[in-house]
Amino acid sequence: MTIQSMNELFHHELQDIYYAENQIAKSLSEMMDQATDAALVDNFEHHLEDTHEQIKRLEQVFRALGQSPKGVTCQAILGLIEESQETLREIEDERVRDAAILASAQAMERYEITRYGTLVAWADQLGRTIGADQTALGGLEIVDLLQLTLDEEKNQDSRLTALAESRINRLAA
Numbered sequence: 744m745t746i747q748s749m750n751e752l753f754h755h756e757l758q759d760i761y762y763a764e765n766q767i768a769k770s771l772s773e774m775m776d777q778a779t780d781a782a783l784v785d786n787f788e789h790h791l792e793d794t795h796e797q798i799k800r801l802e803q804v805f806r807a808l809g810q811s812p813k814g815v816t817c818q819a820i821l822g823l824i825e826e827s828q829e830t831l832r833e834i835e836d837e838r839v840r841d842a843a844i845l846a847s848a849q850a851m852e853r854y855e856i857t858r859y860g861t862l863v864a865w866a867d868q869l870g871r872t873i874g875a876d877q878t879a880l881g882g883l884e885i886v887d888l889l890q891l892t893l894d895e896e897k898n899q900d901s902r903l904t905a906l907a908e909s910r911i912n913r914l915a916a
């Protein structure tokens with residue numbers, strides 16, 4: 744399928760992150776089973792709940808655009824997940840494994856931050872400049888939904904940094 748406009752590019756990115764979020768939900772529950780540190784497992788549990796909300800939020804965005812929610816394969820997230828699982832298979836020490844799990848989760852988080860950052864900027868631009876399409880795009884409403892998720896991802900990134908520095912990396916080392 745060729746992408747012929749900024750609106751279509753936006754829609755394509757939306758499908759990409761929708762696919763990625765669903766993969767991340769699966770990967771988070773797998774990593775939750777593999778992790779041993781209680782604080783890390785607890786963090787994943789909370790973020791898994793957030794992730795399910797974020798998926799629903801994306802479905803709201805699709806509906807606001809008059810589209811049915813559908814993903815397109817996101818090679819980037821598949822690559823991150825595969826690389827993470829490959830590394831985890833090689834690690835025997837559970838403390839070291841926890842540090843690797845946290846780092847993988849954070850890499851996925853940062854991928855999401857870059858994608859949602861772009862989507863917020865594009866939704867804002869499209870909502871502001873394309874008069875007739877503004878209603879079709881849902882304007883600010885869509886920006887707000889995406890911004891909410893972007894803020895959650897940034898908070899999760901900070902929580903993971905704090906957890907790594909205060910505990911997980913120290914225990915692993």
Ligand SMILES: [Fe+2]
Pocket residue numbers: 764767794797855896
């Ligand atoms: Fe997410």
